[in-house]
Amino acid sequence: MRLPDFEAWAIFACVIEHRSFSAAADAIGVSKATVSKAIARLEASLGTTLFHRTSRRLSLTDSGTALAERAARILAEAQGAEEAARDAATAPAGLVRIAAPITFGIRFVADAVADFLTAHPGIEIDLRLSDARVDIVADGFDIALRIADLPDSSLRARRLAPVTVRVVAAPAYLERHGTPRHPAELGEHPCFGYANAIGTWHFRNGSGEEASVRPSGPLVTDNGDAMLPALCAGLGIARLPDFIVDDQIAAGRLVEILPEWSSGNAIALHLMTPPSPLRPARVEAAIAFLSERFRTLCLAR
Structure with a gap:
């Protein structure tokens, strides 16, 4: 039985998150050549091209887009398994990427992030505010806060509070x-x-x-x-x-x-995450904090 090339899948997910081979190489501490070889191995194994490459731009092919969510899930599950195996007393650390609407983000999420960072000094937050609907998996977000009547989705959604x-x-x-x-x-x-x-x-x-x-x-x-x-x-x-x-x-x-x-629609604040149930401890900490914060506040001003 031939085992999947898990390293290549993880590197593929990192390239998607960081939007370039060089940035992905810097983020995971390897050479750009190592990243290129891993992507080439994966493309050869799958029999398809994952990226369109030019001297100035890197973008996913249709095949790459179709596989992006699975790659992110493989990486997240591996990270979650490693962190779960570590000493439970170790404080969570690392980067959590959060997307939120502009007005709600400025009025509520920014304060919540400040309190969260105070409580978890080992964690870093990358907070991006936009009223556009982000692609959580393709854009590499761990958490997205959305105010909407949500359609069916492969993403995991937690309803936090009603919005009038x-x-x-x-x-x-x-x-x-x-x-x-x-x-x-x-x-x-x-x-x-x-x-x-x-x-x-x-x-x-x-x-x-x-x-x-x-x-x-x-x-x-x-x-x-x-x-x-x-x-x-x-x-x-x-x-x-x-x-x-x-x-x-x-x-x-x-x-x-x-x-x-x-x-006529059930508008509410939702916390969205990628579909994998396995997440790093730092992401679980952020999810628990934001869920409690906004469920308790219920958007009270």
Whole structure:
């Protein structure tokens, strides 16, 4: 029986994470030639090319993309097995890569990271903030925090806390154009769109009635905070998470409309991880800390 080339698979995963042969070689402490030979061995064994290579750019082929998740899983399981075999008294150490939405990341995750680093001085955090949906496996993240109604996925998801979505507008806008009394009326108003989730807004009220509307308007952006100036200027209506708009509502700059109608989808904060159940101790520590932090806070401000 011929055993798989586990070293080559692990190096393949490192190249994907670091986006170059040289950076992967530096990260794992070997020569670039060693990395190149490992990838060549793996490609020969699989009978396919894993990377497109030019003098300036390295990118995955279709075959490489299809195998990226499995390579990451092999590496993660090997790291998890090694760490599990070490002395249980050894404090976890090493790098944890976390992705989070911009506004939520600045308002909540940054503070949580500071507290986590204080409690775990041997761990390092690489925190990346973006409202785009990252590919956790391909981009090499250990953890991603997402606020969404999640579709089916091979990723592991942990629901941490519900998120209330509010439909809001400025008082001046409502004075000029009237206040919608039913979701169907939103189609008659300019509504701001969230670029990463453009589509139909779904609603449900306490009686079980459902309604849907496909809004349109003068502004589309990929960040909720970026809608606030136009909202407060009375240029339209938006649907945003409570942690973005509640302070504006309390200050009187925005007003919630259709409060008796909730989002038709179960929007919540989720903690996402790659599919493998085996993770390094440092990642398990971060998962446990963030889960408890945000489950306890429930996004309270």
